[in-house]
Amino acid sequence: MPGKILVLGAGGAVGRPLVRALVARGERVRAATRDGRAVEGAEGVAFDHADPATFAPAFEGVDRLHLMLPGGYVAVTQMLLPVVDFAAARGVKTVMQSVFGVDADDTIPYRQVELALERSGAPFVILRPNWFADNFLNYWGHGVLAGEIAVPAGEGASSFIDVRDVAESAAAALTTDRFDGRAFNLTGPAALTYAEAAAILAGALGRPVAYRDIPEAPFVEGLIAAGLPADYAPFLASIFAPVRAGWTAAVAPDVETLTGRAPRSLETWARDAAPAFRTLAAA
Numbered sequence: 634m635p636g637k638i639l640v641l642g643a644g645g646a647v648g649r650p651l652v653r654a655l656v657a658r659g660e661r662v663r664a665a666t667r668d669g670r671a672v673e674g675a676e677g678v679a680f681d682h683a684d685p686a687t688f689a690p691a692f693e694g695v696d697r698l699h700l701m702l703p704g705g706y707v708a709v710t711q712m713l714l715p716v717v718d719f720a721a722a723r724g725v726k727t728v729m730q731s732v733f734g735v736d737a738d739d740t741i742p743y744r745q746v747e748l749a750l751e752r753s754g755a756p757f758v759i760l761r762p763n764w765f766a767d768n769f770l771n772y773w774g775h776g777v778l779a780g781e782i783a784v785p786a787g788e789g790a791s792s793f794i795d796v797r798d799v800a801e802s803a804a805a806a807l808t809t810d811r812f813d814g815r816a817f818n819l820t821g822p823a824a825l826t827y828a829e830a831a832a833i834l835a836g837a838l839g840r841p842v843a844y845r846d847i848p849e850a851p852f853v854e855g856l857i858a859a860g861l862p863a864d865y866a867p868f869l870a871s872i873f874a875p876v877r878a879g880w881t882a883a884v885a886p887d888v889e890t891l892t893g894r895a896p897r898s899l900e901t902w903a904r905d906a907a908p909a910f911r912t913l914a915a916a
C-alpha cells in the first residue's frame with residue numbers, strides 16, 4: 634500500500650483545496666498546520682518550519698510531500714532547504730510549490746531551493762504558479778470592496794491562476810510518477826492587466842472596482858499599516874517589477890498537461906468568490 638502524503642500549509646490558500654482533492658482520490662493525507670488540527674477530513678499533524686523537532690513526527694508513514702512556504706515569510710532558503718534535505722534523506726518524493734519565473738536567475742532564493750531539490754537524488758516535481766487570482770480576495774479584498782485595487786503593477790498583464798487549479802495540478806503531480814523530474818509553469822488561461830481584472834471583478838461582484846497604479850513607497854506604507862510584516866511588505870512590492878516588465882503575462886499549457894483540463898478563468902474565479910467577498914464585507 635502506498636504511504637501517506639504530507640501536505641504543508643494545509644489550512645492555507647492552496648493547502649485546503651489540495652487536501653480536499655487528495656482525500657477525494659482516496660489518498661491517506663497528513664494535513665500539516667502549526668496546531669495540528671484536522672483539515673478537510675484529513676488527519677491533522679503539527680509542523681512548524683521554524684521547529685525541526687516537528688519534522689520527524691510529521692513524516693511518520695509518509696512517502697510523498699507537498700512542500701510550500703507560507704505567505705508572509707522572506708527567509709525562503711532558511712525555511713525550505715532543511716525540509717528538502719529531511720525529505721530526501723528518507724527517499725520521500727517532493728512536489729514543491731515554487732514561484733513563476735524564478736528559473737530566470739539561479740541566484741533567486743526560490744531557484745536555489747529548486748536546484749537543491751533537483752540535486753537531492755529523491756523524486757521531485759516543481760510547480761511554478763503565477764500570481765493567484767485569490768490575492769484579489771486574500772490580499773486586496775478590502776480594496777476591492779472599497780472600489781479600488783491600488784498596486785504598483787503599471788500596465789503589466791498577468792495570467793492569474795485560481796488556487797484550485799494549483800491544488801489540482803499538485804494533486805496530479807503527487808499521485809502519479811509520470812511527471813517526476815520535471816518543472817511546470819502554472820498559469821491561468823489569459824493575460825490580463827489589473828485594469829482588465831478590476832473590470833471582471835466589477836462585473837462578477839456587481840459593484841464598481843477600478844485599478845490605480847501607485848508607486849512602490851506608498852504601497853509599502855499601506856501594507857505595513859494594514860499589518861503586513863515590515864520585511865515582507867517591501868518584498869511584496871519588489872515582485873511587482875516583473876509584472877510591470879511584462880514577464881508575468883505568459884500563458885502556459887501546463888495546468889492542462891497535469892490535470893487534463895483547462896485552467897479556470899478569472900471570471901469563474903470571481904463568480905465563485907462572490908460569497909466570500911460578501912462574508913468579508915460583513916466582517
Ligand SMILES: NC(=O)c1ccc[n+]([C@@H]2O[C@H](COP(=O)([O-])OP(=O)(O)OC[C@H]3O[C@@H](n4cnc5c(N)ncnc54)[C@H](OP(=O)(O)O)[C@@H]3O)[C@@H](O)[C@H]2O)c1
Binds near residue numbers: 645668704730733768
Ligand atoms: N500569492 C500568490 O500570488 C503566489 C503566487 C505564486 C507562488 N506563491 C507562493 O505560495 C506560497 C503561499 O502559498 P499559500 O497562499 O497557499 O499559503 P498561505 O495560505 O499563506 O499559508 C499556508 C499556511 O501555512 C501555515 N504556516 C504559517 N507559518 C508557518 C510555519 N512557520 N510553519 C508551518 N506552517 C506555517 C499557516 O497555517 P497555520 O497557522 O494553520 O499553521 C497558513 O495557513 C508562498 O510561498 C508564495 O511564494 C504565491
